Amino acid sequence: MKKITSQSDYQQVYNESVEQPEKFWAEVAEDFVWRKKWDKVLEWDFHKPEVKWFVGGKLNITENCIDRHLKDKANQTAIIWEPNDPTKTSLHITYQQLHDEVCKVANMLKNNGVNQGDRVCIYLPMIPEAAYAILACARIGAVHSVVFAGFSSGSLVDRINDAGCKVVLTSDGSLRGEKKIDLKPIVDEALQNCPGVVKTIVFKYTNSKISMQAARDVWWHDEIKNTKPVCEPEVMDAEDMLFILYTSGSTGKPKGMVHTCGGYMVYSTYTFQTVFQYQQGQVYWCTADIGWITGHSYIVYGPLAAGATTVMFEGIPSWPDMGRFWQVIEKHKVNIFYTAPTAIRSLEKAPLSFVHQADLHSLKVLGSVGEPINEEAWHWYHEHIGRSQCPIVDTWWQTETGGIMISPIAHVTKVKAAFATFPLPGVQPAVMDEKGAELFLNGVEGRLTIKFPWPSMARTIYGDHQRFKETYFSTFPGKYFTGDGCKRDEEGFYRITGRVDDIIIVSGHNMGTAEIESAIDEHTAVCETAVVGYPHNIKGQGVYAYVICYEAPQDEEKLRTEIREMVSKVIGPIAKPDKIQFVSGLPKTRSGKIMRRILRKIAEGEMNNLGDTSTLTDPAIVDEIKNGAL
Numbered sequence: 001m002k003k004i005t006s007q008s009d010y011q012q013v014y015n016e017s018v019e020q021p022e023k024f025w026a027e028v029a030e031d032f033v034w035r036k037k038w039d040k041v042l043e044w045d046f047h048k049p050e051v052k053w054f055v056g057g058k059l060n061i062t063e064n065c066i067d068r069h070l071k072d073k074a075n076q077t078a079i080i081w082e083p084n085d086p087t088k089t090s091l092h093i094t095y096q097q098l099h100d101e102v103c104k105v106a107n108m109l110k111n112n113g114v115n116q117g118d119r120v121c122i123y124l125p126m127i128p129e130a131a132y133a134i135l136a137c138a139r140i141g142a143v144h145s146v147v148f149a150g151f152s153s154g155s156l157v158d159r160i161n162d163a164g165c166k167v168v169l170t171s172d173g174s175l176r177g178e179k180k181i182d183l184k185p186i187v188d189e190a191l192q193n194c195p196g197v198v199k200t201i202v203f204k205y206t207n208s209k210i211s212m213q214a215a216r217d218v219w220w221h222d223e224i225k226n227t228k229p230v231c232e233p234e235v236m237d238a239e240d241m242l243f244i245l246y247t248s249g250s251t252g253k254p255k256g257m258v259h260t261c262g263g264y265m266v267y268s269t270y271t272f273q274t275v276f277q278y279q280q281g282q283v284y285w286c287t288a289d290i291g292w293i294t295g296h297s298y299i300v301y302g303p304l305a306a307g308a309t310t311v312m313f314e315g316i317p318s319w320p321d322m323g324r325f326w327q328v329i330e331k332h333k334v335n336i337f338y339t340a341p342t343a344i345r346s347l348e349k350a351p352l353s354f355v356h357q358a359d360l361h362s363l364k365v366l367g368s369v370g371e372p373i374n375e376e377a378w379h380w381y382h383e384h385i386g387r388s389q390c391p392i393v394d395t396w397w398q399t400e401t402g403g404i405m406i407s408p409i410a411h412v413t414k415v416k417a418a419f420a421t422f423p424l425p426g427v428q429p430a431v432m433d434e435k436g437a438e439l440f441l442n443g444v445e446g447r448l449t450i451k452f453p454w455p456s457m458a459r460t461i462y463g464d465h466q467r468f469k470e471t472y473f474s475t476f477p478g479k480y481f482t483g484d485g486c487k488r489d490e491e492g493f494y495r496i497t498g499r500v501d502d503i504i505i506v507s508g509h510n511m512g513t514a515e516i517e518s519a520i521d522e523h524t525a526v527c528e529t530a531v532v533g534y535p536h537n538i539k540g541q542g543v544y545a546y547v548i549c550y551e552a553p554q555d556e557e558k559l560r561t562e563i564r565e566m567v568s569k570v571i572g573p574i575a576k577p578d579k580i581q582f583v584s585g586l587p588k589t590r591s592g593k594i595m596r597r598i599l600r601k602i603a604e605g606e607m608n609n610l611g612d613t614s615t616l617t618d619p620a621i622v623d624e625i626k627n628g629a630l
């Protein structure tokens with residue numbers, strides 16, 4: 001694989017990757033352990049859509065993430081686990097220990113009836129067992145579906161049933177800052193509506209008092225006791241399913257994005273090495289939760305396949321104080337630090353003394369992911385955390401893309417504040433105008449699509465290929481539509497401007513407005529709801545809900561609290577509306593469609609520039625909403 005060491009190398013490698021993509025990716029894939037080499041690098045048709053990479057190839061991703069490192073790195077730390085409570089001991093898990101633990105969990109799964117192809121739901125806190133569980137599933141060819149442990153029982157039900165999970169791995173509880181959250185009761189509640197689940201394996205962690213249902217629930221420590229630390233990796237087809245991960249849609253239920261073994265492995269590893277320019281021996285820390293794609297690709301699979309030392313942090317940035325991230329960097333001498341703009345914005349508000357108290361000289365590269373990073377946050381991060389010496393890789397990608405798509409390459413390509421800059425080798429973006437024509441020049445703005453496949457792209461939505469086609473391949477036939485808007489400036493730098501559909505990104509979490517609306521509608525007092533995003537100076541976007549009640553509420557504050565609790569119960573606390581405005585009607589067109597454009601403008605505080613409202617059934621409602629805006 002050709003190393004990229006300068007801007008001109010990048011240009012050359014990029015050009016080669018576009019001119020001969022199959023040759024390019026075959027060379028990258030040579031660096032992995034395959035049980036059988038592929039017969040063909042790529043088969044694709046974006047109209048069907050169907051994409052297959054490394055066709056006929058056989059492998060196991062865990063052999064690449066673990067076994068192949070045992071020759072020379074058995075005693076190197078694979079995972080540094082930093083607990084929630086800084087007074088507790090952190091763990092340094094070597095590649096040998098990782099091997100043994102993953103094999104034990106794999107054997108535990110087999111003993112509990114998990115077979116190749118079965119779906120396993122992982123609902124665990126950020127503890128090493130979550131990483132073991134993911135890798136153990138991959139080792140035996142079971143498909144993991146990790147659900148972020150902040151989601152409620154309702155979200156868990158949808159995800160478990162949609163994927164047809166047979167087994168759930170969970171713990172009694174989790175720790176986040178000062179809070180202890182009991183997870184098992186959430187699972188118990190969910191499983192009342194999940195008839196397909198036959199086994200729950202519970203990791204004892206917080207010692208919370210929980211109930212165990214005979215026959216269904218077993219303790220992890222009992223089940224793992226006599227398992228062997230050896231488990232042969234299952235030989236998988238490159239196109240076998242590796243995992244399902246749910247992401248919000250602009251309509252309907254979350255979409256179970258399907259990722260497959262070969263292409264995902266190659267791409268997550270290649271991009272990890274390329275973007276961060278990871279050097280052997282360095283310590284890398286991505287602060288994401290394992291429940292999101294960032295945790296999958298850039299805490300677990302990518303770094304481990306690259307033989308890196310990856311930090312897994314259980315805690316939160318603000319506890320015991322706002323210096324926690326910086327203390328962890330000093331403690332573990334972190335060289336590469338990858339976090340989200342929302343975290344940067346909240347830490348930026350804290351006194352700088354928190355930053356200055358820690359020695360951050362180990363840092364070489366900074367990363368950002370999950371939402372557009374505003375210039376102010378970019379400069380603060382660059383200056384105060386990176387001592388104006390560390391490049392910031394602003395990485396644009398999605399659950400669907402499986403890996404980073406547009407990003408600077410650390411210390412190699414140019415950076416520009418608030419720009420994701422250039423596509424990585426093998427990635428072919430196309431900016432489209434609203435009519436569907438590609439904009440070839442620089443200095444343009446439009447919708448971001450990708451016109452050629454890359455190895456880690458999602459292959460389908462689990463159980464709903466038609467929805468996959470409609471969501472991603474119908475707006476611009478023959479191209480993958482990202483749902484994002486972007487600019488390409490005069491020099492060819494890409495800047496992602498945000499979603500152009502009804503998805504909002506709150507603190508880096510993707511949420512469908514329709515999903516939040518239907519959660520609010522579950523409150524008995526509520527007749528109809530419209531949810532939009534508005535700019536929020538820490539979360540990036542906040543949730544603004546316009547709510548019509550059957551009767552004017554007697555106590556608005558009380559009802560707001562109840563509505564927030566309802567959303568928390570149905571989806572999870574991350575989706576709670578920041579602002580709830582009670583209204584007597586919504587601006588609708590004669591065909592009954594809510595004009596969200598108007599609601600968005602009002603939520604943004606732009607009262608005077610609402611555009612044409614003449615097609616509304618009741619234009620007067622706009623004034624009422626404007627006057628009551630929060």
Ligand code: PRX
Pocket residue numbers: 247293294368369370371372373394395396397398399400420482483484496497498499505508509510
């Ligand atoms: O709108 C883009 C935004 O996050 C969306 C994908 O969210 P999700 O699937 O949860 O994955 C997040 C982690 C990869 C994108 O459609 N987004 C992600 N990264 C950036 C971004 N927007 C701007 N700049 C980024 N670096």
